[in-house]
Amino acid sequence: MIPNVPLPDGPVLLDGGMGQELLARVGGEVGALWSAQVLIDRPDLVRDVHEDFIRAGADIITTNTYTAIRTKLDEAGPGFLFEDLNRRAGKLVNEARDNEAGNKNVDRRLAAAVLRQLPAGPGAGIRGH
Numbered sequence: 001m002i003p004n005v006p007l008p009d010g011p012v013l014l015d016g017g018m019g020q021e022l023l024a025r026v027g028g029e030v031g032a033l034w035s036a037q038v039l040i041d042r043p044d045l046v047r048d049v050h051e052d053f054i055r056a057g058a059d060i061i062t063t064n065t066y067t068a069i070r071t072k073l074d075e076a077g078p079g080f081l082f083e084d085l086n087r088r089a090g091k092l093v094n095e096a097r098d099n100e101a102g103n104k105n106v107d108r109r110l111a112a113a114v115l116r117q118l119p120a121g122p123g124a125g126i127r128g129h
Contacts, residue, residue, distance in 0.1 A: 014058060036066075040081070050096030
């Protein structure tokens, strides 16, 4: 069940570009899996970036799941990690929110997933496809 969390009055700030920030902090290429590779190798770094976005004032923190989708993982090989990586991404974003709760008012911060690709085709439930 998704909780009904009221949004702040006024502008709502979304976190920054997680993938690009991870690339900058890793200091190089991470291969075809991009941000999912960092989720595999350096989950602590993912949490650190979430915490930095919260400290910068983001109201909505998105999970690091942009490339942790089944098709991308299957193409690169570790498709079997799909569920684990998505659970890990959710855990890390919530840990970051909880870690920062003592530093500022984060009780209304939202953790949200970003779905890069949706299934399309007959029976997929998407109109126009």
